[in-house]
Amino acid sequence: FGLSVSSYKNGPAGEEAANRKVLGSSFFQQYSHIVSFVFSLYGTKERLLKPLSGFSGMSGEMKELASVISRDIYLHCPNVRWEDIVGLEDAKRLVKEAVVYPIKYPQLFTGILSPWKGLLLYGPPGTGKTLLAKAVATECKTTFFNISASSIVSKWRGDSEKLVRVLFELARYHAPSTIFLDELESVMGQRGSSMGGEHEGSRRMKTELLVQMDGLARSDDLVFVLAASNMPWELDHAMLRRLEKRILVSLPQSQARQAMISHWLPPLTSTGGVELRTDLDYETLAEDVEGYSGSDIRLVCKEAAMRPVRKIFDALELHQDEDTDMPAIHLETVTTTDFLEVLAHTKPSARSLIDRYTAWESEYKSV
Numbered sequence: 001f002g003l004s005v006s007s008y009k010n011g012p013a014g015e016e017a018a019n020r021k022v023l024g025s026s027f028f029q030q031y032s033h034i035v036s037f038v039f040s041l042y043g044t045k046e047r048l049l050k051p052l053s054g055f056s057g058m059s060g061e062m063k064e065l066a067s068v069i070s071r072d073i074y075l076h077c078p079n080v081r082w083e084d085i086v087g088l089e090d091a092k093r094l095v096k097e098a099v100v101y102p103i104k105y106p107q108l109f110t111g112i113l114s115p116w117k118g119l120l121l122y123g124p125p126g127t128g129k130t131l132l133a134k135a136v137a138t139e140c141k142t143t144f145f146n147i148s149a150s151s152i153v154s155k156w157r158g159d160s161e162k163l164v165r166v167l168f169e170l171a172r173y174h175a176p177s178t179i180f181l182d183e184l185e186s187v188m189g190q191r192g193s194s195m196g197g198e199h200e201g202s203r204r205m206k207t208e209l210l211v212q213m214d215g216l217a218r219s220d221d222l223v224f225v226l227a228a229s230n231m232p233w234e235l236d237h238a239m240l241r242r243l244e245k246r247i248l249v250s251l252p253q254s255q256a257r258q259a260m261i262s263h264w265l266p267p268l269t270s271t272g273g274v275e276l277r278t279d280l281d282y283e284t285l286a287e288d289v290e291g292y293s294g295s296d297i298r299l300v301c302k303e304a305a306m307r308p309v310r311k312i313f314d315a316l317e318l319h320q321d322e323d324t325d326m327p328a329i330h331l332e333t334v335t336t337t338d339f340l341e342v343l344a345h346t347k348p349s350a351r352s353l354i355d356r357y358t359a360w361e362s363e364y365k366s367v
Contacts, residue, residue: 005030031342032137033341065159072151073174074144078134086263086294090367091132093249094119098224099140100351101175116244117216118225120184123249123357124230124350126295129228133180138225142349143174149186153205158203161208168212168223176222184227185234186273213242235358246366252294258286260294264290264301265334278334285339291351303342308332 082092098116101110109115121129135146145167152163171177181187188206216223227243229235240246252260262282269276289297308331318331 005185052073062162062169065163066170069145069151069163069167069170072146072148074137074146078124078137080131080134080138082139085128085131085135086259087134087252088128088249090118091119091121091249092135094245094247094367095132095136095140095226098175099136099142102222103141106253114220114363115222115224116206117223118213118227118243118264120232120235120240120243120245120246121228121249122230122360124251124293124353125230126293126349127249127251128294129249130182131294133182133226133228136178136180140178141176142222142224143171145175145177145179146182147179148182149164151210152187156200160205164205164208164212168216171223172221179223179225181225181227184229185231188236188239189234190236203272210236210238210242213239230261232364233356240364244366246364248361248365251291252297252358254286254290256291256294257289257297258282260297261285261289261301264298265305265339274329274331276308276331276334279336280334280339285336288340288343291354292348293350296346296348296350300339300342300346303346304334304363307338307342308334 085092096118098119102115121132123129133146136142137146147167152160152167154160154163167179171179188209191203191206213225216225226245232240234244261280265278265280267278269278289300292300311332312329
């Protein structure tokens with residue numbers, strides 16, 4: 001609200017200024033209470049951000065770029081909790097050490113115990129890297145920047161590195177903040193590795209990103225960089241040094257696979273008044289889906305649930321044509337045999353790559 005915080009003189013003018021200041025402060029408090037009441041009334045969980053008018057030390061051009069970056073701030077809660085993620089215990093522990101605990105216990109994270117500034121999640125697609133980022137946005141109560149290549153790459157000369165600089169300045173302004181860089185290899189590939197030489201603008205943008213990351217490591221700002229990559233072997237080595245922790249998010253283990261199947265296909269599900277029952281040997285099926293990612297397992301479960309639904313489409317279409325009342329819908333039970341038949345026609349998407357991830361982990365692991 002642009003309240004004045006400068007000193008004022010004694011006398012009538014000073015008293016008037018003091019009254020304006022008190023009134024302004026009182027109005028701000030009342031407005032905050034009204035906003036909180038309205039949000040609680042309608043159940044809105046949109047995050048309130050500090051206005052960009054207070055983003056000082058920037059030219060008009062930089063403030064325009066700041067408004068562009070601000071569009072990538074998560075204002076709505078993704079509603080993904082830690083307990084919604086099966087497995088990934090090392091990743092959850094390190095994220096809490098880097099984001100949650102330094103805010104709750106700042107007296108512990110000083111000197112050599114300063115919090116981690118960068119964390120890389122790498123592994124096959126569909127194993128929960130982006131899901132973990134959504135849990136960070138939900139649980140950590142920080143300003144969450146969801147950044148991809150389109151956010152910081154511009155066709156205008158010099159704008160890409162300016163966008164990178166403004167991104168980190170905004171993160172400091174809205175601190176505590178988390179910057180999530182998805183598909184990092186598309187932004188920070190190895191310099192000079194492209195055929196025919198690398199474009200000058202790309203080199204400048206990468207250099208600025210490295211400079212800003214180095215500045216984070218030497219400051220006390222509560223800004224944390226969380227990066228995800230499906231191809232870590234393509235990342236620049238200077239970036240790997242700045243990402244202090246590097247965790248392989250591998251294919252789920254047997255216990256995690258069993259928990260996923262029982263979550264997506266419980267014994268009884270009721271949706272829209274239609275009941276879907278299952279009779280599955282979860283332990284056996286967990287062994288059969290070895291090598292499948294979490295996304296693959298969800299796809300198999302969805303396909304298995306569709307099998308009894310497909311059998312009633314003809315009856316539903318017939319009643320639709322006759323313009324009669326819709327009959328009660330009774331779905332057949334999904335059995336272990338149904339699941340295995342679906343499994344025979346749905347192959348894993350990333351099993352062939354796991355050896356390459358394991359080899360890269362043996363050389364660059366940092367947990």
